[in-house]
Amino acid sequence: MAKIIAVTNQKGGVGKTTTCVNLAASLAAMKRRVLLIDLDPQGNATTGSGLAKEELDTSVFDVLIGTHGVREVMKPCESSGYQVLPANGDLTGAEVVLLDLPSKETRLRASLYEVESEFDYVLLDCPPSLNMLTVNALAAAQGVLIPVQCEYYALEGLTALLQTIETISTALNPALSIEGIIRTMYDPRPSLTHDVSSQLVEYFGEKVFDTVIPRNIRLAEAPSYGLPVLQYEKQSRGAIAYLALAGEFVRKRAAVA
Numbered sequence: 575m576a577k578i579i580a581v582t583n584q585k586g587g588v589g590k591t592t593t594c595v596n597l598a599a600s601l602a603a604m605k606r607r608v609l610l611i612d613l614d615p616q617g618n619a620t621t622g623s624g625l626a627k628e629e630l631d632t633s634v635f636d637v638l639i640g641t642h643g644v645r646e647v648m649k650p651c652e653s654s655g656y657q658v659l660p661a662n663g664d665l666t667g668a669e670v671v672l673l674d675l676p677s678k679e680t681r682l683r684a685s686l687y688e689v690e691s692e693f694d695y696v697l698l699d700c701p702p703s704l705n706m707l708t709v710n711a712l713a714a715a716q717g718v719l720i721p722v723q724c725e726y727y728a729l730e731g732l733t734a735l736l737q738t739i740e741t742i743s744t745a746l747n748p749a750l751s752i753e754g755i756i757r758t759m760y761d762p763r764p765s766l767t768h769d770v771s772s773q774l775v776e777y778f779g780e781k782v783f784d785t786v787i788p789r790n791i792r793l794a795e796a797p798s799y800g801l802p803v804l805q806y807e808k809q810s811r812g813a814i815a816y817l818a819l820a821g822e823f824v825r826k827r828a829a830v831a
């Protein structure tokens with residue numbers, strides 16, 4: 575059965591999409607079967623995986639409203655060998671449409687039953703808000719990965735996120751737990767980085783991944799070529815860091831199981 579992991583933080587620009595794409599590619603390089611689901615109308619995980627979001631006939635939106643199954647809509651990331659359930663601007667209207675549908679919070683979860691046995695990991699790239707798409711992700715997931723940029727306001731939004739996780743775990747999904755905190759765009763020079771980093775460790779303990787993702791220009795460049803960094807420049811610090819993260823992620827999961 576697939577482990578379903580929501581990569582979320584309602585703060586934008588913290589590295590959710592970068593983590594999803596590069597963790598998916600790194601896990602695929604480790605021979606794991608991965609499905610990456612883009613839940614952001616911006617479709618950055620879709621384009622970052624080499625798929626043209628304007629040219630999609632169907633997207634995750636069609637899966638959420640129930641006209642198509644996951645298997646009909648998913649497409650391979652050609653460069654890296656994981657599958658993608660793509661998104662584009664159509665998803666902007668999903669919130670409104672979902673409100674009128676039955677089981678609006680658990681539609682993603684229900685749609686995943688048909689493919690759960692085909693994957694080792696399903697990664698959910700969440701939008702930068704705690705909206706109905708994020709609720710669907712948290713209702714479907716067993717684990718939550720939270721990318722955090724070690725900057726001044728980093729901790730502020732986390733309380734709201736933790737409350738949402740708590741609410742959803744009580745109301746909809748008792749299996750939900752925090753899988754880990756990932757320090758992204760890590761610059762070891764400013765002392766603020768260390769302050770925020772040690773606050774994270776103090777609060778979340780072993781849930782904070784030892785692997786940190788450095789700020790690395792190759793990670794920012796790769797999406798414009800529609801490639802995960804591993805395929806763009808495999809010797810880069812970014813590629814090495816995400817491979818290390820994938821290794822730690824798999825080991826952590828094995829330790830829990």
Ligand code: ADP
Nearest residue numbers: 586587588589590591592759788789790793794
């Ligand atoms: P989110 O999905 O949380 O909004 P993104 O993953 O899209 O965040 O990252 C925001 C921006 O920062 C993007 O332009 C991305 O390419 C860049 N970025 C993300 N992680 C790194 C990193 N480790 N080093 C350099 N640039 C990064």
Ligand code: MG
Nearest residue numbers: 590591614618
């Ligand atoms: Mg994103």
